Amino acid sequence: MKFFKKKIRESSILYQRSRGEKVLFGIVFALFFLYAASLIFPLLWLFINSLQDRTIYEVNLALGKAFEFPSALHWDNYAYAFTQLSYNDANIFMMFFNSIWYTIVYTLGGVLMSAFTGYALAKYRFKLRGFMYGVIIFTMTIPTVGTTGALFNLVYNVLHIYDSPVYVILKHLCGTGLNFLVLYGFFRNVSWSYAEAAFMDGAGHARVFFSIMLPQALPAIVTLSIVSGIAAWNDYMDVLMYLPSFPTIASGMYGVSRTLPRQGYSTVYFAALVISMLPILIIFTCFSNVIMKNFAVGGLKG
Amino acid sequence: MQAEWKDALENAVQGASPQAEENAPIQSVLSTAPEPVHPHNDLAKRKKSAMKRRETIFLICILALPVLNWLIFWLYVNLSSFVLAFQDNAGDWSLINFTLFWDQLTSPYGDTIGMAILNTLKYFAVNLLLIFPLTLVMSYFIYKRLAGYRAFRVIFFLPAIISGIVLVSVYSNMISPSGPIGAMLKAMGVKMPEGGYLLDPDTATPAILLYCVWTGFTTNMIIISSAMSRIPVEVLESARLDGCSAFKELIFLILPMIWSSVSTLVIFLLTGIFNASGPILLFHPDGGYNTMTLSFWIYQQVYGGGTYGGTGNYGLVSCAGLIFTCIGVPFILFVRHLIEKIPAVEY
Numbered sequence: 001m002k003f004f005k006k007k008i009r010e011s012s013i014l015y016q017r018s019r020g021e022k023v024l025f026g027i028v029f030a031l032f033f034l035y036a037a038s039l040i041f042p043l044l045w046l047f048i049n050s051l052q053d054r055t056i057y058e059v060n061l062a063l064g065k066a067f068e069f070p071s072a073l074h075w076d077n078y079a080y081a082f083t084q085l086s087y088n089d090a091n092i093f094m095m096f097f098n099s100i101w102y103t104i105v106y107t108l109g110g111v112l113m114s115a116f117t118g119y120a121l122a123k124y125r126f127k128l129r130g131f132m133y134g135v136i137i138f139t140m141t142i143p144t145v146g147t148t149g150a151l152f153n154l155v156y157n158v159l160h161i162y163d164s165p166v167y168v169i170l171k172h173l174c175g176t177g178l179n180f181l182v183l184y185g186f187f188r189n190v191s192w193s194y195a196e197a198a199f200m201d202g203a204g205h206a207r208v209f210f211s212i213m214l215p216q217a218l219p220a221i222v223t224l225s226i227v228s229g230i231a232a233w234n235d236y237m238d239v240l241m242y243l244p245s246f247p248t249i250a251s252g253m254y255g256v257s258r259t260l261p262r263q264g265y266s267t268v269y270f271a272a273l274v275i276s277m278l279p280i281l282i283i284f285t286c287f288s289n290v291i292m293k294n295f296a297v298g299g300l301k302g
Numbered sequence: 303m304q305a306e307w308k309d310a311l312e313n314a315v316q317g318a319s320p321q322a323e324e325n326a327p328i329q330s331v332l333s334t335a336p337e338p339v340h341p342h343n344d345l346a347k348r349k350k351s352a353m354k355r356r357e358t359i360f361l362i363c364i365l366a367l368p369v370l371n372w373l374i375f376w377l378y379v380n381l382s383s384f385v386l387a388f389q390d391n392a393g394d395w396s397l398i399n400f401t402l403f404w405d406q407l408t409s410p411y412g413d414t415i416g417m418a419i420l421n422t423l424k425y426f427a428v429n430l431l432l433i434f435p436l437t438l439v440m441s442y443f444i445y446k447r448l449a450g451y452r453a454f455r456v457i458f459f460l461p462a463i464i465s466g467i468v469l470v471s472v473y474s475n476m477i478s479p480s481g482p483i484g485a486m487l488k489a490m491g492v493k494m495p496e497g498g499y500l501l502d503p504d505t506a507t508p509a510i511l512l513y514c515v516w517t518g519f520t521t522n523m524i525i526i527s528s529a530m531s532r533i534p535v536e537v538l539e540s541a542r543l544d545g546c547s548a549f550k551e552l553i554f555l556i557l558p559m560i561w562s563s564v565s566t567l568v569i570f571l572l573t574g575i576f577n578a579s580g581p582i583l584l585f586h587p588d589g590g591y592n593t594m595t596l597s598f599w600i601y602q603q604v605y606g607g608g609t610y611g612g613t614g615n616y617g618l619v620s621c622a623g624l625i626f627t628c629i630g631v632p633f634i635l636f637v638r639h640l641i642e643k644i645p646a647v648e649y
Binding site: 013014015016021024025028029032033035036038039040041042043045046060061064065066067113114116117119120124126132135139140141142143144145146147148149150151152153154156159162163170171173174175176181204205206209227230233234236237240241244250253254257258269270273276277280281284288291292293 | 356357358360361363364365367368369370371372374375376378379380382383386440443446447448449450453454455456457458459460461462463464465466467468469471472473475476479480481482484485486516521524528535538539542543547548566569570572573574575576577583584587596597600601603604605608610611612615616617618619620621622623624626627630631634635638
């Protein structure tokens with residue numbers, strides 16, 4: 001039945017093409033294919049070279065030999081990465097551990113706070129609502145530059161949370177930004193009738209929010225959580241600046257990128273990069289459909 | 303009769319607390335109802351005020367943390383940045399930062415800030431004039447279900463999920479003279495700087511700009527194609543029946559219908575004008591080979607070469623930030639005003 005419906009949709013006039021359009025779509029397909037190949041090939045190159053003998057790779061590099069398949073698969077590069085690689089006294093397992101808690105706090109804080117602000121501003125009319133919405137949009141759309149110095153000063157000299165996980169918690173309890181826009185738009189479109197019925201039955205505001213409204217927003221929340229989680233997992237700049245003693249897998253890879261290739265351990269570095277990518281690639285493979293379907297941003301007018 | 307009226311009022315009060323748009327009819331019951339003179343009115347009023355109080359407490363509970371976060375990490379930081387611009391490193395009031403900024407901007411020897419501004423504008427121009435329009439066109443073809451569109455949509459999103467460190471590492475290796483692309487270009491007779499494109503002051507920034515284009519079609523493409531998928535199919539179908547071409551369909555039908563999403567993304571893009579940059583830290587941690595950008599210059603001033611606790615030089619950065627914010631805010635507000643004047647099609 002689903003297949004049949006799909007066939008009907010595909011036969012819509014929207015997807016029927018004239019001869020000229022067929023040529024255009026053919027050219028675009030070729031360009032898309034080349035671009036897709038340009039994204040896939042380097043990753044394959046990385047994986048293949050992560051299995052190369054490290055001496056052969058360095059010799060090839062010196063000889064200007066661009067690429068050579070490994071004659072034997074050197075999984076020992078991975079073993080070395082797991083056992084010997086370290087940055088700021090953290091081995092790769094510690095980096096993973098740091099990445100995991102950093103990602104959870106970063107994601108949970110940002111998405112939950114945005115759900116709070118998005119829900120409150122979309123569904124309640126209170127005195128400061130217009131002002132708060134205006135402030136959020138204003139702060140998102142004016143180009144403030146150079147506040148890094150003041151932020152560093154705040155974290156280091158005022159709050160004394162430099163190089164502390166407390167920094168991650170406080171910084172990411174943030175209810176503004178893209179997360180807010182998506183959830184605000186979502187809650188605006190959610191029907192209020194279930195909530196009304198629940199209020200009639202004596203439910204409180206918190207119960208309505210957590211038991212009725214939040215579950216309805218789950219697709220948007222899951223999407224934002226995955227996108228935020230990916231950003232957190234790959235964030236190296238913030239960790240380098242504010243959490244030097246807690247290297248994550250991203251900041252750790254930045255650290256070893258300065259040393260390993262110069263010491264002739266490029267293949268181990270490649271193996272470490274592959275290891276660092278794997279968790280996020282697996283998560284993306286599982287949830288790519290969710291991300292593609294639920295990412296919607298509306299206008300800025302409240 | 304009285305009991306019915308009381309029920310209606312109580313229902314209205316309970317429903318009206320969170321005043322969503324959908325509650326309009328209930329609210330009108332409340333507002334048009336005559337003032338009752340019966341003592342039961344007190345009960346209703348008490349219930350209403352208790353409901354209002356619970357609503358206020360709930361709102362305070364859920365908004366307290368994000369508001370506090372904004373007050374500390376946005377308001378305080380921005381006010382503090384303003385103050386720091388007028389203080390020297392010892393904390394005394396001074397205009398030394400403005401003098402230093404001007405010296406660095408005009409010095410014939412230290413062209414760091416000047417180059418940073420120029421490079422930043424290059425990144426911004428590429429983002430606005432190349433990456434964004436290309437994203438729009440690519441989203442259109444994805445939306446039009448080009449063969450293999452599902453796979454393309456996932457593959458094109460890869461740069462958003464793979465760490466910048468991985469991408470920079472493979473890109474640097476690919477285009478180096480001994481990398482596959484570098485070797486191919488050499489074989490084709492393309493003239494290449496001896497150390498490769500990234501190690502030459504004339505080609506390093508263009509090479510990083512190319513990297514930005516290569517990795518630039520990610521989240522925006524998902525947002526735009528998602529906005530396109532919400533357009534009523536009937537509108538496009540009737541346009542097709544009238545012989546509308548692909549170009550006209552995109553420019554005159556689809557773009558106006560997704561304008562609210564597109565304008566939001568354009569405004570965000572404009573807001574990032576002075577933060578536009580490639581991952582300079584990953585390519586050249588010292589900003590060498592003429593690759594300096596404003597955001598990287600700011601990072602370097604605050605963080606230095608990796609000193610624990612940073613450099614302590616906050617004043618010059620804050621001063622530069624103040625100057626660029628003063629230039630940027632009127633520009634952005636004006637452009638935003640213009641963008642918002644273009645009406646979005648309601649459907």
